[in-house]
Amino acid sequence: MLFLQSLISGLLTGGVYALAGIGMSLVFGVMNVSNFAHGDLMMLGMYMAYFVFTLLHIDPYISLVLVMPAAFVFGYGLEKMFINRVIHHPHQNQILLTIGLGLIMSNTALLAFTSDPRILTTSYSSSSFNILRDVSVSVPLLLSFMITCVITATLYLFLGKSRTGMALRATSQNREAAQLMGINVSRMSAIAFGIGTALAATAGALIAPTYYIHPLAGHSFLLKSFTICVLGGLGSVVGATVGGLIIGVIEAMSSTYISTDWKDVVVFVLFLAVLLFRPQGLFGKKGGQ
Amino acid sequence: MLEIGNLNAGYGDMPVLKEISISIGAGQIISVVGSNGAGKTTLLKAISGIIRSKGAIAFNHEVISNLQPHAIVRRGIVHVPEGRKIFPEMSVDENLMMGAFLHQKDYRRNLEKVFALFPKLAERRKQLGGTMSGGEQQMLAIGRGLMGNPKLLLLDEPSLGLSPLFTDVVFGAISEIRNSGVTVLLVEQNVYQSLRISTRGYVMETGRIVLSGTGVELLDNPAVKTAFLGM
Numbered sequence: 001m002l003f004l005q006s007l008i009s010g011l012l013t014g015g016v017y018a019l020a021g022i023g024m025s026l027v028f029g030v031m032n033v034s035n036f037a038h039g040d041l042m043m044l045g046m047y048m049a050y051f052v053f054t055l056l057h058i059d060p061y062i063s064l065v066l067v068m069p070a071a072f073v074f075g076y077g078l079e080k081m082f083i084n085r086v087i088h089h090p091h092q093n094q095i096l097l098t099i100g101l102g103l104i105m106s107n108t109a110l111l112a113f114t115s116d117p118r119i120l121t122t123s124y125s126s127s128s129f130n131i132l133r134d135v136s137v138s139v140p141l142l143l144s145f146m147i148t149c150v151i152t153a154t155l156y157l158f159l160g161k162s163r164t165g166m167a168l169r170a171t172s173q174n175r176e177a178a179q180l181m182g183i184n185v186s187r188m189s190a191i192a193f194g195i196g197t198a199l200a201a202t203a204g205a206l207i208a209p210t211y212y213i214h215p216l217a218g219h220s221f222l223l224k225s226f227t228i229c230v231l232g233g234l235g236s237v238v239g240a241t242v243g244g245l246i247i248g249v250i251e252a253m254s255s256t257y258i259s260t261d262w263k264d265v266v267v268f269v270l271f272l273a274v275l276l277f278r279p280q281g282l283f284g285k286k287g288g289q
Numbered sequence: 290m291l292e293i294g295n296l297n298a299g300y301g302d303m304p305v306l307k308e309i310s311i312s313i314g315a316g317q318i319i320s321v322v323g324s325n326g327a328g329k330t331t332l333l334k335a336i337s338g339i340i341r342s343k344g345a346i347a348f349n350h351e352v353i354s355n356l357q358p359h360a361i362v363r364r365g366i367v368h369v370p371e372g373r374k375i376f377p378e379m380s381v382d383e384n385l386m387m388g389a390f391l392h393q394k395d396y397r398r399n400l401e402k403v404f405a406l407f408p409k410l411a412e413r414r415k416q417l418g419g420t421m422s423g424g425e426q427q428m429l430a431i432g433r434g435l436m437g438n439p440k441l442l443l444l445d446e447p448s449l450g451l452s453p454l455f456t457d458v459v460f461g462a463i464s465e466i467r468n469s470g471v472t473v474l475l476v477e478q479n480v481y482q483s484l485r486i487s488t489r490g491y492v493m494e495t496g497r498i499v500l501s502g503t504g505v506e507l508l509d510n511p512a513v514k515t516a517f518l519g520m
Contacts, residue, residue, distance in 0.1 A: 163390070170376050170387045177374035180337060182362035182391040182437060 001134040006256040007249060012141040014248020015148040016206050020221060021228030021240035021247075022152065023199030029172035029235030030192035031087055033094045037102035039222025041197050044105060045071060045204025046213045047113060050120050053208075060120060060208050061143055067205045068198045075197025079190040087189060102218070109215035117212040125209050144206035151202060152241060155195075159237065168192055172235060200225075220264070227271040233284020242282060290315040290472055291336070291348050291366075291441055298335040298342035305331040306342070307496040313441070313474060318467050320475040320483040320504070322517065323493035329476040330371050332493070333443045336474075337361055337368035348441070363391055365440035369447065371476075373430040377419025381410055384418050384429055388436030395438055402469070403432040406462055424455030431462060441472045448479045460486060480517035484508050 024038045035041075045067055052063040082101060086094045124143075128136045159165040171178040171188040179185050203221075211217070228247055232239025247267060254266040274281065291313040299305040305328045313319045321329050335342040338358040346354045353361055362368075376384050385403065389396045404411040407428040413421070418429060427447055434442055444463065448456040460482050467473050467486075477483035484490045487504035492513060500512065507513050 163393070166379075166383065166387060167390065169379065173376040173378055174374050176339060177370060177376065178387070179339065179358040180362065180368045180370060180374075181387045181433070182359045183387075184357070184359045 001132065002256055004132070005135050006252040008135065008137060009141065010249035010252030011245055012138070012145040012248070013252065014245040015145040015152075016203050016244075017224055017228060017248050018241045018244025019148050019151065019199050019206070020203035020225045021232065021244045022155065022237050023196040023203070024225045025229045025232065025235055025237055025240040026168075026172075026192055026199075027196035028229060029237070030168055031083070031189045032175075033083060033087065034091065034098070034226075035193075035196065036095055036098040036222060037105065038098075038196070038200050038225050039218030039220070040102040040105040040109075041071070041075070041200040041218070042204035042221045042225075043109060043213075043215065043218035044074075045201025046208045046211070046217060047109065047204075048201060049205035049208040050118055050213050053120055053122075059122065060205055061147060064147065064202055064205055067201050071201030072194040072198040074201075076190045076194035078197065079193035083193060084186055084189060087186075102222070106215050106218060113215060115215060117214040120208045120213060122209050138210070140209045144210075147206060151199075155199075155237070164191065224267070227267060229281075230271060231274050231281055233281030236281065236283040239281055239283030291474070292345070293336070293347075294345040296332075296335060296342055296344035296346065298331055298340055298344075300331075300340065305496050306335060309344070309496075309498055311491060311498070313472060314488075315440075315472050316467065316470065317488035318463065318473045318475060318486055320477055320487040320490045321493055322477055322480045322483060322490060322507075324478070324516075326495075327493040328496040329493055330445055331496075333368055333370075333445050333474070333476055336443060337366060339368075359391075362437060365438065366443065367434045367437040367439035367441070368443040369430050369434040369445060371445035371449065373423075373426045375418040375421075375426050375429050375433065377417065379418055380415050381418065381421075381429060382414045384433050385410075385436050388433035390437070392436070392438045396436070399436045399438065403435050406435070406465060407432055424451050424458070427451060427455065427459060428462075431459070431466075435466070435471075439471055441474065442466060444473060444475045446476060446478065448477065448482065456482065480513070481508070484513075 020042055024035055027033060027035045048067045049060040049063050052058050052066060053060050082097060086097050124139045127139045130136045159169055167183045168188055170181065171183060171185050175185055224247060228240055228243040231246060232243030250266060250270060251263045254263045293309060293311040296309040297304060297306055309332060321332065323329055334340045336346060338356055338361045341355055345352060348364055348366060353364060376387060385400060389399060409425060410428055410432055421429065431447065447459050451459065463473055463475065464486050475483050484504040484507050490502065490504050490507045491498050492500035
């Protein structure tokens with residue numbers, strides 16, 4: 001029963017991790033940029049959900065209809081103003097820039113919101129129900145998982161069938177050829193970064209009811225997103241989905257069977273193992289950097 | 290149709306093209322031949338806007354130098370790049386759809402044309418581009434280019450690495466494309482085959498045009514014969 005319990009909570013949390021991982025992977029695929037501000041964008045999503053809840057009294061899950069478009073516009077603007085200047089530069093320049101942007105975000109949040117953690121308590125924050133005698137499912141985790149599924153399915157459909165989605169995939173598979181098709185690849189980069197930001201902020205908003213909201217909360221999620229991307233194969237959206245679920249389950253299992261303090265250690269040991277034995281990730285192609 | 294005057298271009302500080310002047314009339318096949326590293330690919334990249342250039346490029350009396358690549362495609366210049374560069378994780382259908390990115394309305398009509406030209410593609414519509422052979426990928430790359438309603442088609446080494454059989458298919462297709470009213474600028478190392486079907490040819494060496502003439506004239510030229518045809 002303990003095993004089933006860990007598996008279920010792991011999968012439910014993993015869904016949200018997957019969302020954050022997909023955002024990072026999409027940006028990497030289309031732009032070949034590792035976004036080290038990804039965790040801080042997630043933190044901004046947490047605060048957005050928090051303030052929409054406390055000031056406008058809108059449920060954090062419903063607030064997504066505001067958070068997602070706002071984050072998309074923010075990410076689109078960020079790409080147009082900063083990221084596109086380094087898109088053809090070496091990776092270390094891109095990493096420095098995105099780390100810098102992340103520091104500005106987290107420190108602005110520290111100034112504006114102080115370092116006191118905030119808690120977003122909804123009527124259902126700690127409610128759960130039993131599906132078996134010893135196995136319970138947390139209501140907020142289940143809700144956020146279902147929302148994640150809807151968003152992921154919509155994204156798959158968008159990338160698979162829509163004209164813009166296909167152009168994003170084409171840009172990620174061969175940027176030069178995409179240009180020769182008449183695709184405006186710099187616009188595709190901005191759209192990809194906008195979607196990546198929207199997904200990070202959504203993941204942030206989704207965990208807001210079950211997590212401490214803090215200006216530095218993004219950092220652990222940055223490492224998690226990065227691990228998910230590497231595990232799934234950098235640039236692979238399917239890989240990030242699977243990677244997120246795997247990381248969620250591994251975390252839950254190691255909390256149960258080893259210790260909560262060790263769950264991050266287990267995740268990063270796995271990260272190193274992937275880098276050593278399968279550096280292209282589960283769904284990645286060989287030769288990526 | 291396309292007028293290039295005193296064109297200079299290169300990568301970073303390294304100049305590759307030096308004072309290139311070329312004139313292409315509508316309905317012609319023009320080939321640019323030369324050995325590896327002569328600057329043929331760079332010339333096509335400069336025309337399609339992939340790299341910056343100095344000098345004048347005018348298409349139908351409009352200056353198009355240094356426009357963004359997607360703006361140049363919109364004007365009817367479609368570049369089929371060296372090495373085919375098809376989208377490996379997209380099906381044949383999806384690759385062709387991407388070729389029609391700016392011309393969704395003509396998609397069906399152009400698709401029929403492409404399948405008539407390369408019936409093999411019609412049999413492989415669901416196959417992923419990356420799993421096809423080199424010759425099939427080349428047909429897909431040319432077909433994808435034709436989906437973009439080209440007035441001028443730039444072909445970079447379409448016969449590179451192909452078997453003699455596929456090479457004949459590709460050169461046959463190029464003649465058919467010209468007959469359908471599309472102007473072709475062909476860059477090739479297969480000097481004999483390309484000059485044979487060309488209205489005019491240019492010979493490039495270390496970034497300069499060193500010789501030009503009709504296809505037949507160049508094939509008869511002693512310098513061309515010794516340098517490229519091994520005679």
